[in-house]
Amino acid sequence: MNLDRRTANVQYPMVHSMSASSPSQSYQASCHCGLIRYTVVLSPPLHDMQSWVVECNCSICARNGYLNVYVQNQCIQFQTVGLDSNLVEKYRFGKQRVQHYFCSRCGSSLMAESIEPGFYEGVKALNVRMFQGVDLNNLQRRQIDGRSL
Template identity: 80%
Template sequence: MASDRPSKKYRASCHCQLIRYTVTLSPPLHDADSWVVECNCSICARNGYLNVYVQNECIEFETVGLESELVEKYRFAKQRVQHYFCTRCGSSLMAESIEPGFYEGVKAINVRMFHDVDVHTLQRRQVDGRSL
């Protein structure tokens, strides 16, 4: 995250509030240079993910972290990416690469978990995740 650019901290959580966290984005979502990824892979398309990619240090967990037994992990296809879900409400929180050298140190954060963000106003970029 560039220090000379504006940033904003977003509150996020699963639907039941069991897993709460904040994500710092630079630029903020309302910035003209900001966009979210709409991926065509099977899990993103079925769950309606709108992702932003952030460095791990831009995420702060307020309650339980991803290693908690309250967070379910799921991999499929080439087993390169691990997805995280709340075990109580099933919300799709985020995903990360588990393959060394493939998006290392970065998480794909589902913006639909952000509080007070109108996803209809966000700029979107289509990504061909099926090919990854």
């Protein structure tokens, strides 16, 4: 994965990947109405001391209260419709580098991904608020300066 480091002071989030040698955990996730359901495997798991979620200060993340984890695409398995379905709304803004995905029925903010080649290619930023059974108060959080990206 090639990260575009245009701004030296931006801290980039870790990317979860499939790992046979590290502990992992599977999480069930869905939009509010359940139309879009998926499973995510995180290595390390959210409760691991090496794992943290991102609180980004860009305009959309700050307004919607996203708590994101970055995962390689192969860590996500859709049970119902995928992101290419017409039941999933897509939105881009600003520099048009990132596409955000929402449920067309309930409006839940599911995830985002870079659409710029070389910038977080093959990775999605998943909103942990969609994960079932996760105590958000116990997650380690890191601030990211997304406004500078």
